[in-house]
Amino acid sequence: MAGVRTSFALFLAAIAALIVFGALTEGVFRPDIRTAAGTHRFLVFLACFVGWSTFWVAVRPAWLMPLTVALAGAWMALTGGAGAVLTVIGLALACRAVGRRIDPNPAISIAMGCAVLILSIQGLAWLPVNTPAVYITLIAAPIALDHPELRGDMAVIARRAASVDRW
DSSP: OHHHHHHHHHHHHHHHHHHHHHHHHHTTTOOGGGSHHHHHHHHHHHHHHHHHHHHHHHHOGGGHHHHHHHHHHHHHHHHHOHHHHHHHHHHHHHHHHHHTTTOSSHHHHHHHHHHHHHHHHHHHHTSTTOSHHHHHHHHHHHHHHTHHHHHHHHHHHHHHHHTOOOO
16 A cells, blocks of 8 residues: 555656646746736626626525536536537546545545546646647546446436425
């Protein structure tokens, strides 16, 4: 077990070094929010978010989360097409599949799987393997390997969604 932890720590250190190197050489840390356009976009987003959240918290707090997710999904579908929606769904399933190996709790496993996948993707972005096929494989492989468990998760989510009576 100690060998696996050491290997994983070395893997994380190598990816972190690639991320830092790439970010410093590509100028990722430019303060765009300090420009007039960046500040304007931030203030518009903040005003929309505060207005939306305040309205739903005052009217029907239980609807805030589902309607916000629905709004984000609709906006993503309109601006990015079906491919964007399928990518997000695939990424969420891959995060659950990877994170299940770390913790069985659904919320924690999705967060941990997301951390592992995003860290891996950021590391790969600086290598000469930056192709769509690599990213599709990175998302599809955990789903394919964890397919029976994910099918069970989908059934539980569908039952819970169907039994929500507070809507």
